[in-house]
Amino acid sequence: MSFLRRLPSDVRKSLAIEPGERVLTFAGADGGYVVATDRALFLSDGTRVPYETIDRASWDDEGLRVVTADGRSHRERVGEPRLLPETLRERVNSTIVVNKRVLLPRGGVRLVARRRPGGEVLGWTLVFDDGLDPDDPGLRAQAEQALEGVRRSMGV
Incomplete structure (x- = not known):
């Protein structure tokens, strides 16, 4: 080369x-x-x-x-x-296992599961729409609930 x-x-x-x-x-x-x-x-x-x-x-x-x-x-x-x-x-x-946008009452969140190249799933990242406060406990609870539903449906 x-x-x-x-x-x-x-x-x-x-x-x-x-x-x-x-x-x-x-x-x-x-x-x-x-x-x-x-x-x-x-x-x-x-x-x-x-x-x-x-x-x-x-x-x-x-x-x-x-x-x-x-x-x-x-x-x-x-x-x-x-x-x-x-x-x-x-x-x-190649590192993205799941990338799904879910609507919440005040906007949306992107749920992303990533892995190292050739490795196991490392975890999930919650990417909130601009203008949403990721530290808002109510919003975070809604996102976590949506994440649990996606994890169950996809087996990840």
Whole structure:
């Protein structure tokens, strides 16, 4: 795979790659490289972002924006993205076991079950519509009830 040789060896060695993890593609970014492996996205500062934690990723003229399930946003100015957008989309989608939107009395919630690539279901994330307070106990109880119904119906 000749394209891997262009990723500088010092960059490859600096990545916190797990045993058996493989580099799939990479792109030059301001300050370094963005590298996609079969298990995670590495940002130019070396931050490892496992695919199962990525809620949204988007591309525009500025480059890549990644938002994780905990609400953190990462921005990378990427030159030529190469195969990074397609690889990122495929790898993130492969971690989603269930993604179902449920209507609640005052809006909706997206119920998402994720897993590590090739692993077991890690758990569920409740993503409330904009304007809804996820800390509202009544709303949270309604969402938890909806989640229990989805879990029973899907066997997850």
